[in-house]
Amino acid sequence: MTDELPKKYDHNVSEEKIYQLWEDSGYFNPDNLPYPKSAKPFTIIMPPPNSNGSLHMGHAVFVTLQDILVRFWRMRGRKALWLPGADHAGFETQVVFDKKLDKEGRNRFAMKREELWQEIWNFTQENKKVMEGQLRKLGASCDWSREKFTLDPNIVEEVQKTFIQLYEDKLIYRDIRVINWCPKHQTALSDLEVKYVERTDPLYYIKYGPLTVATVRPETKFGDTALAVNPKDKRYKKYIGQEIEAKGILGPLKFKVIGDDAVDPEFGTGVVKITPAHDANDFEMWKRHKDEIDGPKVIIDERGKLTGDVGEFAGLKVDEAREKVAEAMEKIGILEKTDTDYKHQIATCYKCGRTLEPLPRDQWFVKMEPLAKKAIDVVNQGKIKFHPDRSKKVYLHWLENIRDWNISRQIVWGIRIPAWFHEPKCIPKKGHEDEVKKCKEIIVSIDKPTCEFCDAEFIQDPDVFDTWFSSGQWPFLTLGYPDGKDSKDFYPTDVMETGYDILFFWVARMIMMGLYCTDKIPFKDVYLHGLVRDKDRQKMSKSKGNVTDPLGVADQYGTDAVRMALVIGNTAGNDMVISEDKIRGYRNFATKIWNVARFVAMYDKPEFKNAKIKPTDADKKYLTEIQATQEEITKHIENFEFHLAGEKIYHYFWHTFADKIIEEAKPRLGGDDTDDAAAAHKTLREILFKCLVILHPFMPYVTEEIYQTLSQDMKTQKLLMIEKWQ
RNA sequence: GGACGGUUAGCUCAGUUGGUUAGAGCGUCUCGCUUACACCGAGAAGGCCGCAGGUUCGAAUCCUGCACCGUCCACCA
Numbered sequence: 001m002t003d004e005l006p007k008k009y010d011h012n013v014s015e016e017k018i019y020q021l022w023e024d025s026g027y028f029n030p031d032n033l034p035y036p037k038s039a040k041p042f043t044i045i046m047p048p049p050n051s052n053g054s055l056h057m058g059h060a061v062f063v064t065l066q067d068i069l070v071r072f073w074r075m076r077g078r079k080a081l082w083l084p085g086a087d088h089a090g091f092e093t094q095v096v097f098d099k100k101l102d103k104e105g106r107n108r109f110a111m112k113r114e115e116l117w118q119e120i121w122n123f124t125q126e127n128k129k130v131m132e133g134q135l136r137k138l139g140a141s142c143d144w145s146r147e148k149f150t151l152d153p154n155i156v157e158e159v160q161k162t163f164i165q166l167y168e169d170k171l172i173y174r175d176i177r178v179i180n181w182c183p184k185h186q187t188a189l190s191d192l193e194v195k196y197v198e199r200t201d202p203l204y205y206i207k208y209g210p211l212t213v214a215t216v217r218p219e220t221k222f223g224d225t226a227l228a229v230n231p232k233d234k235r236y237k238k239y240i241g242q243e244i245e246a247k248g249i250l251g252p253l254k255f256k257v258i259g260d261d262a263v264d265p266e267f268g269t270g271v272v273k274i275t276p277a278h279d280a281n282d283f284e285m286w287k288r289h290k291d292e293i294d295g296p297k298v299i300i301d302e303r304g305k306l307t308g309d310v311g312e313f314a315g316l317k318v319d320e321a322r323e324k325v326a327e328a329m330e331k332i333g334i335l336e337k338t339d340t341d342y343k344h345q346i347a348t349c350y351k352c353g354r355t356l357e358p359l360p361r362d363q364w365f366v367k368m369e370p371l372a373k374k375a376i377d378v379v380n381q382g383k384i385k386f387h388p389d390r391s392k393k394v395y396l397h398w399l400e401n402i403r404d405w406n407i408s409r410q411i412v413w414g415i416r417i418p419a420w421f422h423e424p425k426c427i428p429k430k431g432h433e434d435e436v437k438k439c440k441e442i443i444v445s446i447d448k449p450t451c452e453f454c455d456a457e458f459i460q461d462p463d464v465f466d467t468w469f470s471s472g473q474w475p476f477l478t479l480g481y482p483d484g485k486d487s488k489d490f491y492p493t494d495v496m497e498t499g500y501d502i503l504f505f506w507v508a509r510m511i512m513m514g515l516y517c518t519d520k521i522p523f524k525d526v527y528l529h530g531l532v533r534d535k536d537r538q539k540m541s542k543s544k545g546n547v548t549d550p551l552g553v554a555d556q557y558g559t560d561a562v563r564m565a566l567v568i569g570n571t572a573g574n575d576m577v578i579s580e581d582k583i584r585g586y587r588n589f590a591t592k593i594w595n596v597a598r599f600v601a602m603y604d605k606p607e608f609k610n611a612k613i614k615p616t617d618a619d620k621k622y623l624t625e626i627q628a629t630q631e632e633i634t635k636h637i638e639n640f641e642f643h644l645a646g647e648k649i650y651h652y653f654w655h656t657f658a659d660k661i662i663e664e665a666k667p668r669l670g671g672d673d674t675d676d677a678a679a680a681h682k683t684l685r686e687i688l689f690k691c692l693v694i695l696h697p698f699m700p701y702v703t704e705e706i707y708q709t710l711s712q713d714m715k716t717q718k719l720l721m722i723e724k725w726q
Numbered sequence: 727g728g729a730c731g732g733u734u735a736g737c738u739c740a741g742u743u744g745g746u747u748a749g750a751g752c753g754u755c756u757c758g759c760u761u762a763c764a765c766c767g768a769g770a771a772g773g774c775c776g777c778a779g780g781u782u783c784g785a786a787u788c789c790u791g792c793a794c795c796g797u798c799c800a801c802c803a
Binding site (some may be wrong): 005007008009196203213214215216217228262263264266267268271272273275279280281282284344345347390393394397398401403500501503504557568569570571573574575576577578579581582584585586587588589590591592594595596597598599600601602603636639641643644647650651658659662663666667669670 | 728729730731732737738739740741742750751752753760761762763765766767768796797798799800801802803
């Protein structure tokens, strides 16, 4: 060793300096690596963190695992690219920003689109900057020169082109459906964004003339257009096709009774009221019986209040209306009975927990089946592997039962859907007043179209895409697909590492979109990590106040300690627990590494230079042992068993190298036989060097700091980061 | 209603293809400032490996059933 190692390792001094050293070297960019042209690439696209806050422990997990992979493969001679990015995170960011506005006494519904957009833009840019700093602090060896944002102009353009392509391929259609509507956020949500929770509600039995219907939503009765029974139900067979008369709150009613297999004779009374505007099942039933019964009759608005033909109940919120309607029914004697303890699942908004209001709306849908089929095939053929393996089953099950995807969102923050609606009225061109109208109602295009047949204007769809529509294309968009050089060099990527909670949201969509757009799998391996929980096994969340700030503990104990604590005991697909105690334990390990290096450096004596070194049998044994240990660790990392790799090197370094090998070397080092002392020292130096290499992907900072002080004859590179793994 | 995961030392978790006294970290206890490290070292205590069957010469590990905890999926009003 050349430079003196200070008595104590001060991570706060080292980390910033070392990161700067790495970044200045340019080696985060694979193009700059001093590797032969023939070197194979290794690519990971970073899951872009949402640009609406700062990084939490979950992010620290992915940074650690991905950085281990990237550093490992870089040291093994691959042109390693880890491409960072940030996600505009449409709805999620809108929600966060709504809260911010709320605190300031403002409201997005009262703001101009452009104004709101600009404010959110500034907000996300600030967050993005903070996050970039945090990623650096965590030691992320990613290529900043290739950083992307989901709203970069070229990304937006490609996303819109994909939409147009899908539309032309008839894989996107616009249709009216009863969709999941959040009355608080006033936007549609996809099926995945619906959280079902169990609730106990009264089940009302309402008389419809000779029949009785059981329902939890009496307030929707103003939107009823028919009654339905199961055609096989003997009790009610005779009513099918009949029109029955019923007493209603606002006067007498007449309903046709239809027969439909969807009605479960076992439930309630076996008779269902059909409210096509406010229940997805009823809507579907109406579609099957279009000629017989009336369609949607809207009586609930987008704020969840009663509206239209509802008499005195107009303006009431759904919940209030429910009780009042029940009272009114009681009064006129059509409420037969009420079961008060009916347990059922209700659909709620996964963000605010409000009960969703099913509403009929025109939306853009992606036809999923053809896309899903290919995504199923590639996994069945083993072209994409999952870690843990069991995730594959979960993935396949979801894809095999996939439903069409609503990608329209009624918010401002997102990529605008490139669809244009013809103004309701045609404005005939001068001199062509009597020409037959052939105007297209909808044109899908990036630029504003003009009408061939009249002077009316096209107005762009105000909606934006579901964020996952763009992030689903992330692996190839970030690499400049289709024309970019990077997409030729680095696509398909190698590993997708992310949380199991977004297996459907993201991973499945990336596979489908990747196959559709590029005809290639976007990545070969999927590694899914679990959620980080606190020491009481609670999910960490800001609202619970149990979040450990990864940057805070990194400041206190060092990034290396945090990283190690996040690797060990963390198995694929399983949640993990992190506590300060654990981090402290690995801080101690970092100190141990430091002191071992100091000890070895202590004996870096000039007189050893000329010694005749004859390794003893023990020396030879130790060197084979570390060799074997390294091989095992290599296998573990290749198999995505980071926890085993981490444990192994930890155990070896502390309890074999420090506790045994060094202790046994002490008498030799201090003995009179200079040649033997030199031999012992050489063995220690070689083992230390190996350990630094092996430890580097896990604990990059201490190891690099020590490496920088090693004498030239020990190292082959300027940086440990690009030292050869073997 | 389906599917999946967990159940191993006080706590948090490992345990590779079934094989001799079941491992680690933290915690606890007892010693110890011996040539780096007290953010340390030496040593110790602590486990019918959820329950009940089965396969096997042999099971924490494979099979069946059950229990409890957790998660995901599902258009039953």
